[in-house]
Amino acid sequence: MKIITSISIFIVVFILDQFIKYAFVYFGWGYEGSCLSFQLAYNYGVAFSMFSFLKEYLKYIQLFLVVGGLIYLYFNKEVLKEYALPISLLFAGGLSNILDRFTYGAVVDYIYWHCGFEFAIFNLADMIINLAVAIIIYKQIFTKKDQKN
Known part of the structure; x- marks a missing residue:
């Protein structure tokens, strides 16, 4: 049962992220708010556009890592078995961003925080990847505490 749930979560997150990105690229979705804006941007690098000089090779490097x-x-x-949920989230977000590189030549970003300070533009897949990492860290901390007791 756990594997079916994990695969279902992977599929839902992957399709939802790809649909939103498609809508920003082809339907011109966007919104300009005072603190949060939704605007199309392409990221040729990784987090905070690092390694953008590798833009043509990043998709292959990331695919190799997957x-x-x-x-x-x-x-x-x-x-x-222990980390099924965060692994399914991590792979959904990661593979969605990799698909962007093959489809659009870059990762499609669209969430822009600019209230009090300006932050990098990111997307749902990025948030899902961060959530997966947070779950893994949480499980690591509390699993070790339980093992000590």
């Missing part, structure tokens, strides 16, 4: 992660999970099935 394959490496899948190989690791294949040989460490207990990790997959």
Whole structure:
């Protein structure tokens, strides 16, 4: 049952993120607010546009990392069982952003925070990836505490 739930979460997050990005690119979605705006932007790098000089190669580097992660999970099935939810979120967000690189030549970003300070433009996949990492860290901290007790 856990595998079906994880695959379902992966599919829903992946499709939702791709639909939103498609709408920004082809339907001209956008909104200008006082603190939060939704505007189309292309990120040729990774977080905060780092490594944008590798823009043509990043999709292959990231795909290689995903394959490496899948190989690791294949040989460490207990990790997959323990972290099924965050892994499904991590792969959904990561693969969605990688698909953007193949489809649009860059990652499609659209959420822009500019209230009090300006922050990088990001997307749903980025938030999902951060959520997955936070869940993994949380589980690591509290699993170790439980093991000590």
